[in-house]
Amino acid sequence: MRFKLLGPLEIVADRGKACTLSTPKVCQVLALLLIRPNEIVSVSSLVEELWADAPPRSAVTTLQTYVYHARRIFARQELVPQGRTLLVTRPPGYLIDVAEDEVDAAVFVRLTKQGRSLLDDGRLEEASRVLREALDLWGGAALANITAGAVLRGQITHLEELKIRAIELRMEAEQRLGRYRELIPELRALVSAYPLNEWFHAQLITALNRSGRRAEALQAYHDLRRILDEELGVLPTPEIQQMQFELLNVGQLPAPGRRPGGPVGARAHVRVAS
Template identity: 50%
Template sequence: MRKVLALLLLRANQVVDVDTLAEELWDDRPPQNGTGTIRTHVYHLRRALAQDPATRELAEMLTTERTGYLLRLQPEQLDATLFTEYVEQGRALLRQDRVEDAARRLREALGLWRGRALANTSVGPVLSRHVTYLDEVHHHALELRIEADMLLGRHRELVPELRSLIAANPLNEWYHDQLITALHRSGRRGEALAAFHDLRRVLNEELGLEPSEEAQRLQHEILMADGRRGARAVAVPARFRAVS
């Protein structure tokens, strides 16, 4: 029943057909009377929702359609919908050079994220695809917010967060690039070079690769920067400004 509700929520305002529900519940091994079992699941779901005052409105919004079931919701009623909308708004603001507004909107989006999507649900193949999509959007939102903060000059504040992200994602070269840049722009030239060498070591040990051209360019600019130019010599990588 939890899977059925999750799928109806994530596909709010769309008819979820019986075949899609069967794929989620049983993958390619549906029972002989799968349609009847789905009907029973939806019946019990309606009853459970109607019995709780907090969810009674959802029971009224769940309708049976010719090919499946439809849950009607307003966008603000579902965090996942709000989250993706806020991320898109933040990206648009960043493209318009409204950096402060973009950072604020992206923080609001990330504030809606409370751990991995559907962490309390045993997901099947259909919900797994939704979880993967939401994880990708979350990752993108985080990178956009970091880019906005870099453009706003919040380099020192970003260093601890970037170190934490690298610890959790050691092969994410973009995080390494941002850390190198943030350290250099904070006047920590030696630590920036050490961060580059950490990146080189990790890539070599894990993948047998050298850092990207962008990372090597950052190292070169740090080495070439003189005392007068200092940290201003390194440009912030703008990976997402050209995204359309």
């Protein structure tokens, strides 16, 4: 079986038969269990996900009904081989008993860790390939067809942050291989999708400059400065301002070094007059 979370929730049986669930509350229960595969999710967490801080008096009984319906769907759609128990009751809650490679989110996390290790070992081509394989698992926003409660939203946000980190790692591998020109279209798409992510803007500035497009690199800096001013009333980080200074006064940015612990610079300054 395959459980797809990195996009709309979808279940695909071994024979390739797809099942898209339509009952919202049952979908929520399954999504929360699948995003934490082989972990016991407590009844209290599931109740909080479904009803926040206003659960009905019958919340536990109703939850048991949703679990029953989920099991019925698996059986009716013939998604689970005979003799296999997929949705397990285990105090103080429930768990989905699956292999790691059956849930795309779990495969994504594993491949991202593997890609980072390869990058740290200097195996750049392999790192780029593995990280691209991880990112190719995404088919849209995680659990795009689920109305998520607070518990599930936290898990989705975590996955989205891991996706950004995987992109950063793959960008580093590609840059260290000298593929600046090839990265430009993707970086332009990324700064459009994540306009406040200064790390992506910095990589676009660097890629343009290293491709002999200094004027466009300066324009990319001014685009970032305008976005930050309009949206947040702040300036780019000191590191990015230094990039502009070097472009204006030296004409060439140094080759990027190893990534820092996070995105370029720490934002701790506010807008100043210029």
